[in-house]
Amino acid sequence: MQAFLIAQPGEDGSLALHPMKAWLRQHPDHIPPDTPVDTTNSRTIARALIRIGWQPVQTEDEFRLFPPDVPTTSRPEGGVDVEGTAAGDPLAFELEAQLRDFLAHNLHTIRLNGRSLRLYVDQAQREGVEYPTATGPIDILAVDQNGGLVVFELKRAASPDSAIGQLTRYMGWVQASIAQGQPVHGVIVAKLITDRLKYAVQVIPNVSLFEYQIQFDLKPVT
Secondary structure (H helix, E strand, O other): OOEEEEEEEOOOOOEEEEEHHHHHHHOHHHOOOOOOHHHOOHHHHHHHHHHOOOEEEEOOOEEEEEOOOOOOOOOOOOOEEHHHOOOOOHHHHHHHHHHHHHHHHOHHHOEEOOEEEEEOEOOOOOEOEEEOOOOOOEEEEEEEOOOOEEEEEEEEEEOOOHHHHHHHHHHHHHHHHOOOOOOEEEEEEEEEOOHHHHHHHOOOOOEEEEEOOOOOOOOOOO
16 A cells, blocks of 8 residues: 655755644645545645646655645655656646546446446445555456455556556455455556566466557548
């Protein structure tokens, strides 16, 4: 599970890291509009901060947010900008949420192993979008026509190796917590599936890979 942190570089080159929600409670003037800290999940808060200029850098374990106009030079080894894009690019970060919402609204058009899908809804009427678990939120949690659970992990660009670790953690939690003996499948959706990920999936049962394409057309009306 990633830790969401506020990163504040010091003049001496040091880097102070603070839990994001706790820091925002202490600095309420930095809370994004219409984003209450106590009732909004960390990923949504991070997106809201990025929209107003905060700069994201992440590793498999940490999601660091640097204040606007502060160079992201103090990074952990292996740290990369979100999805491999330039730090502070809110459009690129938002596209993953758009991909998630599009798929969630169009699950009925998707077939997995020949079976139709629908969004999972639990007994508390929570829908399977950013579904909370003990290992982090699942992008999309679906149910197939036979009652099997389907965990979606979405990557709006290339699929990093860490995607398979995230997916299998979520699948393990679903199997242990809510599957009740039903099979659990995993799906990774990305703009580009790397060869390394293809090799990894060959030895992991019940995991499927999909690449998406976006087409944009302009049609004359006169």
